[in-house]
Amino acid sequence: MKNAAQPKLLSTRQERELASLRDLSARVGSDPLLVQASNGNTSIKLDGILWIKASGKWLAHAMQEEMFVPQELAEVKESIRTGADIALRYAQKDELRPSIETAMHALLQHRVVIHVHSINAIAWAIRVDGPDQLSVRLAGLHWQWIPYAASGIPLAQEIAKTVATAPETDVLILGNHGLVVCGQDSHTAEKLLREVERRLAIVPRRFPKPDATVLALIARLSKWHFPDVDSLHALGTDAVSRQILKGGVLYPCQAIFLGQTVPLFPPAVVVSKFTERLDGRDGTPPFVAVDRSGVMLNEKMTNAERATLIGLVQVTLRTDEFARLRYLTRTEVTDALSKGAHGCKEENADSPADVRELDEKRTASADCLFAGAGPT
Ligand SMILES: [Zn+2]
Numbered sequence: 001m002k003n004a005a006q007p008k009l010l011s012t013r014q015e016r017e018l019a020s021l022r023d024l025s026a027r028v029g030s031d032p033l034l035v036q037a038s039n040g041n042t043s044i045k046l047d048g049i050l051w052i053k054a055s056g057k058w059l060a061h062a063m064q065e066e067m068f069v070p071q072e073l074a075e076v077k078e079s080i081r082t083g084a085d086i087a088l089r090y091a092q093k094d095e096l097r098p099s100i101e102t103a104m105h106a107l108l109q110h111r112v113v114i115h116v117h118s119i120n121a122i123a124w125a126i127r128v129d130g131p132d133q134l135s136v137r138l139a140g141l142h143w144q145w146i147p148y149a150a151s152g153i154p155l156a157q158e159i160a161k162t163v164a165t166a167p168e169t170d171v172l173i174l175g176n177h178g179l180v181v182c183g184q185d186s187h188t189a190e191k192l193l194r195e196v197e198r199r200l201a202i203v204p205r206r207f208p209k210p211d212a213t214v215l216a217l218i219a220r221l222s223k224w225h226f227p228d229v230d231s232l233h234a235l236g237t238d239a240v241s242r243q244i245l246k247g248g249v250l251y252p253c254q255a256i257f258l259g260q261t262v263p264l265f266p267p268a269v270v271v272s273k274f275t276e277r278l279d280g281r282d283g284t285p286p287f288v289a290v291d292r293s294g295v296m297l298n299e300k301m302t303n304a305e306r307a308t309l310i311g312l313v314q315v316t317l318r319t320d321e322f323a324r325l326r327y328l329t330r331t332e333v334t335d336a337l338s339k340g341a342h343g344c345k346e347e348n349a350d351s352p353a354d355v356r357e358l359d360e361k362r363t364a365s366a367d368c369l370f371a372g373a374g375p376t
Pocket residue numbers: 039040115116117177178368369
């Protein structure tokens with residue numbers, strides 16, 4: 001490992017702190033309101049070494065598999081200064097690659113950093129009036145709003161500018177992206193995460209039940225099936241959610257895993273659409289939504305796509321119908337997709353079955369940090 005840190009034997013204290021981080025990571029990673037699939041990442045700084053989650057790994061599996069990569073903190077900080085992409089070093093290697101957000105973790109002075117795609121935080125982070133809304137809800141905390149920046153060095157540099165004038169910051173709301181909280185140890189950071197979540201919590205909107213009439217036709221015509229999570233139907237039955245998603249892409253994971261436009265059809269045309277081209281062949285979307293009817297899933301949908309879709313529904317159900325939203329620009333979407341498309345192979349996907357079934361175009365970057373970012 002030429003470029004990775006080579007730590008000496010860990011002391012008992014260091015082992016204990018890493019164990020706490022694994023424990024925290026598994027807990028946070030198992031909460032679909034905080035982490036979906038391989039997004040989200042955690043880290044700890046131990047005596048000049050940054051231990052950071054590897055790209056593509058699922059935090060939920062932190063107790064079962066090794067996923068923390070040691071990096072020389074000084075080297076990472078130098079790469080932020082020069083703008084060099086840390087992940088590039090790992091382009092041709094089989095070993096674990098540090099998260100695309102390594103630079104962000106390194107520049108924050110706190111020892112433990114937690115980055116999650118909190119559903120509640122995202123529901124605020126996509127609003128034009130997000131900073132104003134949060135100034136009330138997060139009053140008294142050391143928080144900052146970071147306007148959208150692409151994952152990796154651009155985001156790290158944006159954060160660096162902000163914390164330079166507010167070094168006490170330990171909560172960051174990332175516009176069109178998610179949440180970062182920090183602490184001096186895992187316990188403190190997790191406690192702060194829970195407090196922020198409590199303050200940001202939004203009750204999801206109730207939505208009409210699905211109408212199985214049209215959906216049953218789809219199930220008969222092709223290799224599609226009914227979702228096992230009822231809330232997914234809201235994308236079809238909830239008029240506000242439909243309207244929100246017609247506006248564009250809310251955050252990069254949405255585009256990377258689910259495409260740039262939501263496949264939303266009126267009931268009258270859906271059968272002909274399916275007969276024509278949505279018959280389960282490659283290139284068909286992982287799901288379709290039918291106006292006022294509900295949602296059907298492609299049998300080829302991966303676990304990562306499914307987790308992302310569940311998250312997306314929960315965001316739209318928490319978004320006020322009258323809120324002005326800030327969608328990603330065309331350039332931002334293209335940038336996120338190109339990083340994904342040229343990113344890592346899916347060697348770190350969640351199961352061999354997923355690897356077989358991955359639609360390379362959609363999921364080349366399973367680490368929505370957008371972890372694929374990086375090497376070609
Ligand atoms: Zn992220």
